[in-house]
Amino acid sequence: MSISIPRGTQDILPGEVEKWQLIEAKARELCEKYQYQEIRTPIFEHTDLFSRGVGDSTDIVQKEMYTFEDRGKRSITLRPEGTAAVVRSFVEKKMFGLAGQPVKLYYMGPMFRYERPQAGRFRQFVQFGVEALGSNDPAIDAEVISLAMNLYKEMGLTQLKLIINSLGDKESRTAHREALVNHFKPRIGEFCHDCQNRLEKNPLRILDCKQDRDHELMKTAPSILEFLNDFSKAYFEKLQHYLTQLDIPFEVDANLVRGLDYYNHTAFEIMSNAEGFGAITTLCGGGRYNGLAEEIGGPETPGIGFALSIERFIAALDAEGIELEVNQGIDCYLASLGEEAKDYTVGLLQQLRLAGFSAERDYLNRKIKAQFKAADRLKAKYVAILGDDELKNNKINIKNMATGEQVEVDLGSFVQYFQGLKGEK
Structure with missing residues (x-):
């Protein structure tokens, strides 16, 4: 009996793997220029890290994690994303006490999510991501976004679109949350089971629902931008000022909420506009997550980061017809x-x-x-x-x-x- 590869995974063979190596090398080169240092965390962590850090109400925790019980009866999960593990290490290794602040880190490696495989989506996939911990300056939000944009551009991509939003601080989010509950509650029965569960736990996640995205209440839902307090407004305006200063075009999309519970203030996605790229156009996503370090037992520490899929990076290169010179020949x-x-x-x-x-x-x-x-x-x-x-x-x-x-x-x-x-x- 022959043994085949598990569904949702892939073999990356010689001739193709060189593309990965070029992208990884460029990512490392840029991180060196931006003064981000590599961190390597375990491929599996205690399940509680992700349920607390990523959020119980997220699809990742509820539906997509590869979780098992080890021989010591401990619940273990293959990492579905990189940020929670990096922040766990930051807290556990007391990096908040280092002289050089903010602490700027990057990671690269496989992640695991049990979801339906489709073009550009796998159950084992490789992410490159960066995290900057310890600064509340919107300039570092702009730096993180510029690093991601420059990585794509230096590999030749041109059909890119950056969208940004503000999720506000705790006060702004609380006011928005109340408005969302009042908006959706009278007709929540018309929404999917997941959205019904999200109404009280995290109504912001309803806006991210793919199944009910065409419902009329989605189009009239109150915008977070209407509930930003003065501090959150000033923060978001400063970010836009810095992006303009860096000559990075962007669009503001009030419906951008991201899929993880730990985001606040800045949220952003980079998309491909290349013809034929596919229905899922997002290449990279990230945002600010002040409060995550405290959630997993650390001191109050602001943070900002992003993660991108190498698989989707290569798909975008293919969609734009960009051939990477992967075989220079031997001497x-x-x-x-x-x-x-x-x-x-x-x-x-x-x-x-x-x-x-x-x-x-x-x-x-x-x-x-x-x-x-x-x-x-x-x-x-x-x-x-x-x-x-x-x-x-x-x-x-x-x-x-x-x-x-x-x-x-x-x-x-x-x-x-x-x-x-x-x-x-």
């Missing part, structure tokens, strides 16, 4: 004729690699013609040909695959000569 392929020459290339290959070159040789006893074909497949810039006769004479031939030029050099100085050849390019 040298060692072709051999004869047993003694073939044996000698084992050590010669090692010398090339230790000198810093990408190199390969034949392992299938192929004829010389087939070895050249293999060199072509690997996009070798040079092929070094060593036969038994050349080995006896301490010689080796080097062929430039772009020009067809071929030279014979002393075998003993081959690596040094090759270094000179590469140095000329």
Whole structure:
């Protein structure tokens, strides 16, 4: 009986994985420029972290988490998102006491959600995200947004749309919450079961419902922007000022609420406008989460962050027809004729690699013609040909695959000569 891959997962094969590596490398490069440092947290955490941190009323906690009981009878969950774990580490390792504040972190790795697989959505997916903890300055909200936008732009994406909203502070949200309950309560029976449950727990989540999004009450629901107090208004206006200063176009969407309970003040999403990208256009989402650190046992700590899916990043590149140069070819392929020459290339290959070159040789006893074909497949810039006769004479031939030029050099100085050849390019 054959064993197939679990539904909602994928194998990322050579030829494709290089795209991932390029995106990951660019993300790390940008984080270094922005002074964000990498953090790696466990793939599984205590379930309580997510039920308290992400929110009991969210779809993630109610429907999508991979939760199991370990041998110690503890409830464990495969991480469905990255922020809660990063903040847990921030609190547990007392990073709030570090001299350098705010603490700016990034992460990259697999997340797990049990949801219906579809284009761009998997049950195991890879997220890149950043978190900035310890600052209430709207300028750092703008910085976080600019990091995400610049990552997409530097990889070539142009069909992007940034939408922002303010969820306000606690006072603003409380007033808005009361207005939402009063708005939906008389006709809540017309909404789905989930929305009925959300009415008292978190009515803001009703606005994020996909099933009832066309209901007439959705279109007339009170906007959070109508309930922002003076502080929340000033904060949101300052964020818009900074985005304009950074030359980042944006749209304000009062219906943007995000799917996690811990957000307040700034909320944002970056979407793809590329034709044919699909029904789910969101590439990246994030926002401010003042209060999350306290929720999981830490001191009062403001925070802001985002997360993006690498899978959807690649889908957006494909939708815009952007080809990443993922195979630059190897520096040298060692072709051999004869047993003694073939044996000698084992050590010669090692010398090339230790000198810093990408190199390969034949392992299938192929004829010389087939070895050249293999060199072509690997996009070798040079092929070094060593036969038994050349080995006896301490010689080796080097062929430039772009020009067809071929030279014979002393075998003993081959690596040094090759270094000179590469140095000329």
